[in-house]
Amino acid sequence: MATDNLTSDDLHRSGITRWGIMALACAGLAILSANVANLIPAHVIGALHATRVQSGSFNQMRGAVSDLHADSRRLASEYRALQARFNLLDTDRNETIRRLAAVENSLPLLIESLPLQSDIDRSLLTASIAASAPEVYEAQGGTIVVRRSPMFDDVMEQPMPPALAGPVPGR
Numbered sequence: 001m002a003t004d005n006l007t008s009d010d011l012h013r014s015g016i017t018r019w020g021i022m023a024l025a026c027a028g029l030a031i032l033s034a035n036v037a038n039l040i041p042a043h044v045i046g047a048l049h050a051t052r053v054q055s056g057s058f059n060q061m062r063g064a065v066s067d068l069h070a071d072s073r074r075l076a077s078e079y080r081a082l083q084a085r086f087n088l089l090d091t092d093r094n095e096t097i098r099r100l101a102a103v104e105n106s107l108p109l110l111i112e113s114l115p116l117q118s119d120i121d122r123s124l125l126t127a128s129i130a131a132s133a134p135e136v137y138e139a140q141g142g143t144i145v146v147r148r149s150p151m152f153d154d155v156m157e158q159p160m161p162p163a164l165a166g167p168v169p170g171r
Contacts (some may be wrong), residue, residue, distance in 0.1 A: 037045065043062055050058050135146040 015148060046062075047059060135145040135148075137146070
């Protein structure tokens with residue numbers, strides 16, 4: 001009986017040792033896999049956890065979302081470029097309006113300052129209107145009266161600066 005006990009003890013100890021080594025190996029493998037999991041991309045882990053039916057649609061959806069993000073960035077860039085162009089056009093338009101208003105304001109004054117003997121046919125000027133009766137329009141809260149008069153009715157002789165004698169500097 002003593003020999004039977006010894007062998008069963010030896011078998012028992014060797015079994016514990018084997019199971020202990022296997023437990024240590026499994027624990028080491030678990031720690032290693034937990035650390036390696038951080039190095040694996042998320043879409044790979046997602047594909048491993050997904051069912052066969054879900055894996056294709058999930059990965060396709062992830063790809064579609066990344067494409068949408070790229071398109072969104074491209075559209076934002078194009079929007080900024082178009083906004084800059086619009087601002088430049090608006091600045092040019094404002095400058096054109098300012099210059100046109102300056103011409104509209106100064107041209108009648110320049111024409112009126114010309115002497116009556118000048119070579120201008122004053123009857124062809126668009127601002128020249130024959131004397132007529134005032135026009136009356138009904139509007140909300142009252143009436144509007146429009147009176148038109150010729151541009152050169154009572155032209156006063158305005159003194160012009162004397163002509164420059166000799167060559168003009170800078171020409």
